[in-house]
Amino acid sequence: MGEYFIGIDLGGTSIKLGITDATGHLLHKDEMPTRPAEGAKAGMERMAAGARQLAESAGIAWGDVKGLGLGAPGFLDLAEGKILRLTNIPWENVPIRDGLQDLLGIPVVIDNDANVAALGEAWSGAGAGLTDMVLITLGTGVGGGVIAGGRLIHGAGGMAGEVGHIPVEPGGVPCGCGQQGCLETISSATGLVRLATAAVGAGRATPLKSDVEAGTITTRDIVNAAREGDPVALEVIDTAVDALARVMAILTLVNNPAAFVIGGGVSGAGETLFTPLRRAFGRHALPDVARGVQIIPAQLGNDAGMIGAAGLTAKGTMMG
Template sequence: MRKYYIGIDVGGTSMKMGLMSESGEVLAEAEHLTQKEDGPDGVIARMVEDAKQLADGAGISWNQIGGVGVGLPGFLDIPNGVVKYLTNLGWRNVPIKEKLEQAWQVPVSIDNDANVAALGEAWQGAGKGVDDLVCITLGTGVGGGVIAEGHLLHGMNGFAGEVGHIQVDREGVRCNCGQIGCLETVASATALVRMAREAIDQGRETVLTAESLSAREIFSACAKGDPVASEIVAKAIDALARTLAVLSLVLNPSRFIIGGGVAKAGDVLLNPLREAYEKEAQDNVKQGVEIVLAKLGNRAGFIGAAGLLARGRK
């Protein structure tokens, strides 16, 4: 009997889910409010029901579901399927794998949201056909996932791929993680807006205004030659390029995939990043390395989550 897989990407505001074939085709998808105020049990109960409705709406009986993968935004005990702490949801020590398997009676696998996004891009997106890659998501924060020799890396405590917390500026600002000068404090959308606001408060001449600050506005102003926006973007690109250069030495990937809201800047981000990487990276490791934009957008999470099981991980 042909099997199908469901992937769920849980966020602080919404849950995105998709029904996938074994080959990675998206057969159906849906998005529902997380409603985190209902607590873990309430969210999990809706997750159970919404997934069943997704399969039913696509004409797939539940006994054809080979498993469900779930991407979660926080600290996880992946081997045991336990949520240790989800900052945005306030969950602590939730045995989510056990709860879901009892409800669904199918295998369940969990992973970090950045990891499943990387897996999604590797399986069906900008990394398709590539065995060694690093996916970096530039959004509210900076997330990352590493695929090495075709396998998602987790490390001893499951924190492999946390590229957003590589220190790039010892004299910088304090990150939410407690460290000073993480990449996240320089290259995230939040960081770009913070630096622009600081420049405006200092009275520097710029077309940017405090009322309409966003990463998109900053990149747009940069493309038009605004000095403040150009300086901010250059700082972010420099930090990102140095990070990629270090990752090249440690992991030797053949491709870097850049996603998230900041990546919507397209070539305004990508072209100078490629140039900066060429200057920063060691000659022996940069040969043949590609830096490309992610392809799957908001679908990467649920596609990768489904891939946790569809690609063979139990």
């Protein structure tokens, strides 16, 4: 008995499936390889079979599963429930909502991966109970999702929350989007590595030199060096948090969230990131608006996407 919801997080490598109760509590999860080359039809059939299997494994009758949500990376037509074009998966123009509905006989809703992660954190993660929240994900790139007035904001073209492409450095390095100096070029894992590499290239003395020269340097190396007091690593992190804080100060003026929830691999740096980030935000944000704004780590990790996807079809969630 009860009402349950399934969320699917479709990624280039794996498909993650989770089933939640009506409060966003994850009861059971599963994972399968994406196998992009098999095509969208085979993919949909495996997702549908995986969803039924998941409910069974969780001991939940299929009749108690009230909906399925799917988060996908790329360009989607939300109103039509279609995949237009994905990142790292060569499926194009796939009416996946209707396809899954036909296979499963339950309501299906799709949304982009950053949005569903924000919905997950707002439903039962770090932002639980907040009606106004912004998730910023610091990974290979910088993604985001906006919850405002208790709802997930999509925007007219489904592109709301693309905060990684807010320019922060006029004439900065080129970004994959075609602009220069986007937040993503500085405050992502890629950005941190680039800044450390540039410092070594400029002849700065740092224990990071050997990692840079070996081409193995990662965010973790930079964070570890910062924890040990390396001035170069500390500068790299300061540069990254300063750019991020300037964008957060702007978002505070636009949507006035109660909290910024920071997720993604870089957020694993913990207080090495959060302490200077809160300080930089205090420097850049308008005090009257910024007062009381929380800056907190995401809580759901890799489960955020599937939980938020499940939330897309749950009544009483933030679904817009």
